[in-house]
Amino acid sequence: MCGFVGFSSFKNKLSNSRFIIENMNSTLMQRGPDEFGYYINNNITLGHRRLIVVDPEGGKQPMIEKFSYGEYVIVYNGQIYNTKELRKTLEENGFHFNSHSDTEILLKSYIYFGNDVVNHLNGIFAFAIWNEHKKELFLARDHFGVKPLFYTIQNNTLIFSSEIKAIFEYPGIEKILDSQGVCELFGIGPAHTAGTTIFKNIYEIKPAHFAIFNASGLHVKRYWKLVSKEHNENLAQTSSKLKFLLNDAITRQLVSDVPLCTFLSGGLDSSIITKFASDYCQKEGFPPLDTYSIDYVDNDKNFVKSDFQPNSDNYYIELMTKSLHTRHHNIVIDTPELSKYLEDAMIARDTPGMADIDSSLLLFCKNVKKEMTVSLTGECADEIFGGYPWFFREDALNSNTFPWSIALSERQSLLNPGIGEKVDLKEYIDFRYKESLDEVDILDTDSKETAEKRKISHLTLNWFMQTLLDRSDRMAMYNGFELRVPFCDYRLAEYVWNIPWEMKALNGREKGLLRYICKDLLPDEIVNRKKSPYPKTHNPNYLAEVKSMLTDIMNKPNAPINDLLNRSYILDILNTDGKAFSRPWFGQLMTGPQLMAYLYQVNTWLERYQPKIEL
Numbered sequence: 001m002c003g004f005v006g007f008s009s010f011k012n013k014l015s016n017s018r019f020i021i022e023n024m025n026s027t028l029m030q031r032g033p034d035e036f037g038y039y040i041n042n043n044i045t046l047g048h049r050r051l052i053v054v055d056p057e058g059g060k061q062p063m064i065e066k067f068s069y070g071e072y073v074i075v076y077n078g079q080i081y082n083t084k085e086l087r088k089t090l091e092e093n094g095f096h097f098n099s100h101s102d103t104e105i106l107l108k109s110y111i112y113f114g115n116d117v118v119n120h121l122n123g124i125f126a127f128a129i130w131n132e133h134k135k136e137l138f139l140a141r142d143h144f145g146v147k148p149l150f151y152t153i154q155n156n157t158l159i160f161s162s163e164i165k166a167i168f169e170y171p172g173i174e175k176i177l178d179s180q181g182v183c184e185l186f187g188i189g190p191a192h193t194a195g196t197t198i199f200k201n202i203y204e205i206k207p208a209h210f211a212i213f214n215a216s217g218l219h220v221k222r223y224w225k226l227v228s229k230e231h232n233e234n235l236a237q238t239s240s241k242l243k244f245l246l247n248d249a250i251t252r253q254l255v256s257d258v259p260l261c262t263f264l265s266g267g268l269d270s271s272i273i274t275k276f277a278s279d280y281c282q283k284e285g286f287p288p289l290d291t292y293s294i295d296y297v298d299n300d301k302n303f304v305k306s307d308f309q310p311n312s313d314n315y316y317i318e319l320m321t322k323s324l325h326t327r328h329h330n331i332v333i334d335t336p337e338l339s340k341y342l343e344d345a346m347i348a349r350d351t352p353g354m355a356d357i358d359s360s361l362l363l364f365c366k367n368v369k370k371e372m373t374v375s376l377t378g379e380c381a382d383e384i385f386g387g388y389p390w391f392f393r394e395d396a397l398n399s400n401t402f403p404w405s406i407a408l409s410e411r412q413s414l415l416n417p418g419i420g421e422k423v424d425l426k427e428y429i430d431f432r433y434k435e436s437l438d439e440v441d442i443l444d445t446d447s448k449e450t451a452e453k454r455k456i457s458h459l460t461l462n463w464f465m466q467t468l469l470d471r472s473d474r475m476a477m478y479n480g481f482e483l484r485v486p487f488c489d490y491r492l493a494e495y496v497w498n499i500p501w502e503m504k505a506l507n508g509r510e511k512g513l514l515r516y517i518c519k520d521l522l523p524d525e526i527v528n529r530k531k532s533p534y535p536k537t538h539n540p541n542y543l544a545e546v547k548s549m550l551t552d553i554m555n556k557p558n559a560p561i562n563d564l565l566n567r568s569y570i571l572d573i574l575n576t577d578g579k580a581f582s583r584p585w586f587g588q589l590m591t592g593p594q595l596m597a598y599l600y601q602v603n604t605w606l607e608r609y610q611p612k613i614e615l
Contacts, residue, residue, distance in 0.1 A: 002061070003031030003162035003477070004075035006046040006128055007170060008137050010215040011156040014045055021047040024166040031077075031162060033480040037062050039073050044130045044137060048075045051480050053374060054257050058099020063107055070132035074107040077162050078125030078147045079484065081252040086120065110138065118210050118223045122252070122489065126205070128160065136214035143224050143490040144380075144461075145194070145207030146469050152202050158213045163474075164202055164350040176200035177611040179423050182564070186411055187425035190353045190586055190598075191402070191467040193432055198351055200614070207466070224490065226461075228441040228454065231498040235506075238499060239517045242492075246517075249489035250276040250376065258373040261290040263364075264328065266316025268511060269378030269387075271526050272518055273486060277376060278324045289326045290372065293317050294364045296537040297334045313532065319523050331367045333360060335541045339549060339597070346601045347608070348478035354471060355590065355597035356537065356546075362475040369481045379472055380487040383457075383465040384496050385511040386504050387531050389588070391456055401433055403456070404464050407583040414565050414581075422615050436462060446500075453501040461493070464587070546596040547574060553603050560606035561599065563613065570599060 005024040007014065017040050025036060025047035032049025039046040039062040048061040065072045080086070080102040086109050087097065095108050102123075110117045110129050115138065124146035129138045139160065141149045151160040152167055159170045167173055177185070181198040192198070195206045205211055208224040233241065250273055254260060262274045278289045293313065321328040338356045345358035368375060382388050390396035390403035399406045412425045440458045442451045469485070476483040496504070499513065506512030515527050551574055553559045554567065561570070572580040578592020585595045 002051050002075075002077045003028030003049045003166075004047060004061075004077055004126075004128065005161040005166045006044065006075065006137075007157055007159045008044045008130075008213055009155075009157040010043055010135070014042075014157075017045040020170060021045045024161065024169040025049060027166045027169060028162060030480055031477040035060060039064065039075075039130070041130075041132075043135060044073075046073060046075045046128065046130065051373070051477075051482065052258065053079065053482060054255065055099050055101040056257065059101035059103045061103060063101075063103050065107055065111065067133070071130070072107060072111055072132070073130040074103060074110070074127060076103050076106060076125065076127035078123055078127065078142065079253070079255075079482070080106055080121055080123035080125065081249075081255070081489075082120075082122040083255075115210065115212070122491070124484070124488070126162065134214070136212055138210065138212055139205055140210035140223075141205045141207055143208045144469065144488050144493070145204075145466055146473065146485060146488060148470070148473060149205040150197065150202060151205065151211075153218065158218060164197060164199065165347075167202060174200075175609050175611040176614055178614045180428075181611075182415070182419065182423050182615070183425055183428035185351070185602075186414060187408075187429045188402075188405075188432065189351070190349075191405070191463050192470075194462065194466065199611070226458075226494060226497045228443050228446075229498055230443065230445055231500060231503075235503060235516075238503065238513070241495065242513070242517050245489070245492045245495060246272065246486070247276050249486040249492055251280045253376055253484045253486050254280060256374050259290070259371060260374040260376075261292055261368065261372045263375055263377045264291040264293050264317060264320060264326075265378070265532075266293070266313045266318075266320055266526065266529070267378065267532055268515065268518070268522075268526060268529060269381035269487065271316075271320050271378075271522050272381075272514070273376050273378050274320065274324065274326065275518075275521055278326050282325050289324075291321065291326045291328045292364075292368050292372075292375070293328070293330050294360065295330060295332050296338075296360075296539060297332060298539050299537060316526060316529060319525060323523055329368075329371075331364055333363050333367075333537075335537065335539050335545055337363055338537060338542060339545045342546075342597055342601055343604050343608075344478065345475065346605050348474040349470065350609075352598055352601035352605050353474075354467075354586065355594040355601060356542070357587075357590065357594065358471055358475055359597075360537070361471060362478055365476045365479045365481045365483070369479045372481075374482045374484065375476075376484045376486060377472065378487065379468055379483075379485045380465055381511065381514065382531065383460045384487055384493050385514045386453065386457065386501070387511040387514075388460065388464075389510075389531075390460075391453065391505070391510060397452070397456065401429060402459060402463060404587045405429075407581065407585065410581050410583060413569050416562070416564055416566055419564060419615060420566075433459075447502065450501040453504075454497075457497070543577060543593040543596075546593055546600060547577065549600050550574060550596045553600065559603055561603040564606070565599070565602070573599075 028049045032051045034052045035050040046062050063074050083102045083105045118140050125142045126147040126149040178200045185198045211220045264270050264274050281289045341359040396403035408426050472483045504513050
C-alpha cells in the first residue's frame, strides 16, 4: 500500500515540476514511509511514496517499462489478489518478469489488455499509468473505492493524488467551501456523494470508474456495477458457493512479505475471517496467526447495553482464541489518547469525520503497526449480507432518507442562521437520496421484500460502506499500515446481491445466511451473537474531556466555528451533555460525546485548512 501524486498537461509547459512534485509527495509520507520516487517528462510528472508489503526490491515505483515505441510508467496504491492468474496469461503471451511484485504484473496487464485491464483485476487499487506511445494518462479505482483517488483541473492541467492535502500543494489550488460543500459536510457528512468532496472543484474518481486524460481533455467511464438477475440456486447450492467465495477471498488476501494479522472482535464477521485465515496458516505450515482486538480503559465497568450495542466483546474474543491456533493481543486505549488524536484523525481524512470512532481506529492501527504491517478485517459484511438494524426496523425503512442519518432537522438547526437561510440541507439530502435510489435495478420477479431490501442494500453499499472504507484507509495509512477487506471482494458482492432477501435473512436474522453457512465452523455463541458494532468507549471521562475541549472553543468569540454553525444551539448541546441533539448524529453510536468531538473537529479543520467560504 502506498500513496501517489501527479500532474499532467498537453497545453502548458510544466515549470518547476520537481519542486512541486516533491512538495506534493511529502504530504503522503505516512502512507508510504519506506521509499519514494519520481518520474518527469514533458507532459507528465509523477511522485510515489511506498509502503513495502510485497517484493521489497522488485516493486519500486514509479515503475517503467520501455519499448521501442515509448515508455509505460505506473504509480499505484493497492494490492492485486489474482496476480497468479494474470501472470500465467501474460507469460503465455510472451511477457517476461523481473520480480514477483504485483506492480509489475499490473503494469504489464495494462500493456496487454489496454483500457480493459480493469475488467481483469481482483483487488483493491488506485493507479495512474502514463502511456508515452499514445500520449495519454490512464487512471482507475477499484470496484468499491477501497483505495482513494482525487483530482482537479486547473488551466488545462490535471492534478491528482491519493489524498486531498497533496493537491493543495500545487500552486494556485484554493480551498473553497461553497453551498454544496456545506450540504456535503453538514447534511451528508461524514458520508459523501461519490465523485464529490466538500471542497469546490476537488473531485474523486468514483469507485468502479476509470479515466483517460489526453490532449482532448478528461474522459471518465464506469467499468462495473452490481447487476440484478434471478437467483436460481437452492439453499444448499448457495451455501456451498458462498463458502468457496469466502475462503477464496480470504486466502488470496493473505499474501505478504511482511508480518500479517487479523482484527478479531469476537463478532461473526471478524471470527469468520480469522477462522479461515488460521486454518490456512496451519495447512501451509505457517506460524500461528496473530490476532488483535481493541478495548478502552474501564470499559468493562462503564459498558451500557443498548439496541445497537447489546454486549461487549471480551467474552467472545476469549471464546474464539481458545478455539483457534492463534496468538492474541489486546490493545487498550485510554480516554486522553482518544481526544488527543481527534485532530490527527481529521488530518488523515482531510475533513471532519467520525470523531472518536475514527481516532480510536487510528490509535488501534498505530499500536498494531509496532509489530505488524498488514491486517485483514471483517469490514463490509454487514453491508453485503444485510446486518444493520435499519434492514429490519420499520422506523428506518419508512424514514424516506438515509436510515443511518435521520436527524435532518437537528442538522439544519446546527447551521448558523445566516447560512441556514441560504442552504437547505433537507432539499439537498432528498435530491441525493432520490438520485441514488433511481439507480437501483428491480426485477419483475423480485418479491416485495426483496425489492425493498435491494433499495436499502444499494444505499448501504454506496454510502454507508464507502464511509467506513474511507475511514479504514485513512486511519490505517496514516500509520503506514495496510487494512484488507475480504468481504469487499466484488465476486462475493455480485453473488450475494441477487440472493433473495428471504434466504439472505434466513430465520429472520440479520446476516442469517452467513450465520447458517458458518454453523459448523465457529462456536455456537459466536454464530448466534447479536450484531455489535465497532466498540466505542463508555468511559464518562471521555464525555467530560470532549465537553471541556468544545467549551474552550466556544469561550473564544472569534472561534471560526461560529461563522458556520449556530452558537446558541452548540451551547445547548454542551449544557445538556448532547441531549439537545436528540438523535444519533450518524450511524448507530455517534451520540452526545461523538457529536461534541465532531464539532471540535469542525473547528480544528476550519483553523487548519482555512477554507474560503463562498455561498
